[in-house]
Amino acid sequence: MLKNIISDSQRLFVGKDVPSEYLHDQYVGDLKPLYAVALPLTHDEVVGLVEFAIAEDLKIIVRGAGTGVAGAQVPIDGNELIIDVKLMNKIVDLDEETFTLTVEPGALIGDIHEYVQSRGYFYPPDPASKHSSIGGNVATNAGGLRAVKYGVTRDYVKQLKVVLPTAEVLELGSLNIKSSSGYNLLHLFVGSEGTLGITTEIKLKVIPLPKHTYSMIMAFDDVFKATDATLQLLKGGAKPSEIELFEKDAAYYATELLKYDLPTTKGEAYLLVEIDGDDPQDLELRLKMMEEDVKDLALETIGLVDHDEKLRVKKIRDNILVGLMEFTKFEMLDEVVPINKFATLIAYTKELSVKHGLDVLNFGHAGDGNVHTILMQHELDDQTWLLKRKALLDDLYAKVSELGGLPSAEHGIGTVKKAYLEKMIPEVNLKTMRAIKAVFDPEGRLNPGKVI
Numbered sequence: 001m002l003k004n005i006i007s008d009s010q011r012l013f014v015g016k017d018v019p020s021e022y023l024h025d026q027y028v029g030d031l032k033p034l035y036a037v038a039l040p041l042t043h044d045e046v047v048g049l050v051e052f053a054i055a056e057d058l059k060i061i062v063r064g065a066g067t068g069v070a071g072a073q074v075p076i077d078g079n080e081l082i083i084d085v086k087l088m089n090k091i092v093d094l095d096e097e098t099f100t101l102t103v104e105p106g107a108l109i110g111d112i113h114e115y116v117q118s119r120g121y122f123y124p125p126d127p128a129s130k131h132s133s134i135g136g137n138v139a140t141n142a143g144g145l146r147a148v149k150y151g152v153t154r155d156y157v158k159q160l161k162v163v164l165p166t167a168e169v170l171e172l173g174s175l176n177i178k179s180s181s182g183y184n185l186l187h188l189f190v191g192s193e194g195t196l197g198i199t200t201e202i203k204l205k206v207i208p209l210p211k212h213t214y215s216m217i218m219a220f221d222d223v224f225k226a227t228d229a230t231l232q233l234l235k236g237g238a239k240p241s242e243i244e245l246f247e248k249d250a251a252y253y254a255t256e257l258l259k260y261d262l263p264t265t266k267g268e269a270y271l272l273v274e275i276d277g278d279d280p281q282d283l284e285l286r287l288k289m290m291e292e293d294v295k296d297l298a299l300e301t302i303g304l305v306d307h308d309e310k311l312r313v314k315k316i317r318d319n320i321l322v323g324l325m326e327f328t329k330f331e332m333l334d335e336v337v338p339i340n341k342f343a344t345l346i347a348y349t350k351e352l353s354v355k356h357g358l359d360v361l362n363f364g365h366a367g368d369g370n371v372h373t374i375l376m377q378h379e380l381d382d383q384t385w386l387l388k389r390k391a392l393l394d395d396l397y398a399k400v401s402e403l404g405g406l407p408s409a410e411h412g413i414g415t416v417k418k419a420y421l422e423k424m425i426p427e428v429n430l431k432t433m434r435a436i437k438a439v440f441d442p443e444g445r446l447n448p449g450k451v452i
Helices: 043-056 109-117 134-140 185-189 223-235 248-258 280-294 307-318 320-327 339-356 382-402 418-424 427-440
Strands: 012-014 036-038 060-063 081-084 091-095 100-103 157-163 169-173 198-205 212-220 242-247 269-277 300-304 330-332 359-365 370-376
Touching: 043 060, 043 081, 043 157, 043 198, 091 109, 100 109, 109 134, 134 198, 157 185, 169 185, 212 223, 212 280, 212 307, 223 242, 223 269, 223 280, 223 339, 242 248, 248 269, 248 307, 248 320, 248 359, 269 280, 269 307, 280 300, 300 307, 307 320, 320 330, 339 359, 339 370, 339 382, 370 382, 382 418
Parallel strands: 036 081, 060 081
Antiparallel strands: 012 036, 091 100, 100 198, 157 169, 157 198, 212 269, 212 300, 242 269, 242 359, 330 370, 359 370
């Protein structure tokens, strides 16, 4: 019985006792009834839950903070066992000799940042959703604001402890800086969206915290000039750690939520640019280089010298999605294209807005070609919305594929983008991924129907 594994009634919900939060998803809708939801505290409890699922022939869905936006953490068929690891949220240890942080999968990314920075270290991956879990970040290979300089989650995962859907346990990776010792199974699991195993422990690489961070906001007439400026900044020698693009209409929802405005009233699109380092004089020089790079494109450039002002602007960028959720109906995408095609894709989203009669906004990680396109439902009835949405998405993803892009940069495929992934990559690739899935999950027990 499940109660033999988890006896605490606050950590186990069976049948009709399952809380409503597990029965609805913004991107998928209402869900079918579940067998149970279990919230383990330990690795051994996770193993026990998997063994129970095998004995009862149950499908398993793994869940963390519940912030996913692609339907990867939701059940499809009904009668599944959800293993929710949000209570496995400890920051276990910081080993300063190997620059290694050990955490449980439910630890929140915002808490991880605060913990390491208070000790003089830096974990660079920086998703806007600070209340997402590190297990979810690993599952989707999350990128975030600093990917243009520092890379993505995969670049900072040293080791994983994983419970397979067979109840076997794998320990992947090592603390060694480099390895040429067999297949890299660690990187196979990062980004697998909970389809190959359940992560119960993560060892992350941290680096020394830069002594100084300088930020600047740049205002432009329109999103096209902002994307042109992005390419100029990347070509220059300033080496920004962030280049974040957002339209004025997208920022509106965050400013309404936060009750304060951007420090500029000019323009219809903005770039938030950040640089970091240890030498203030070098940073001042790099700021001047960036101003020079965009002088023929920008209406205004404002250095964010005051610490509180810098945090306010960054919070506006981080809270665009939260503001949208608060005030309107929408769908957010996370398509990615080669950086030289970024401006082309932005322009095409505006063409599609006119063609299909849907408002379209954009924000995203301009420095690495990752666009968060927002399709606005506004007051459209659901039937009209679904028809217009599908027609626009069909056109958009066809263009993304034509430009050499992919349907997801950092949020994952889940169920929402699965049909588009199948159209955009070769059949032999899909066949190979399905074969890999079968090796680790021969009975198709773990998160079935997702990704492939």
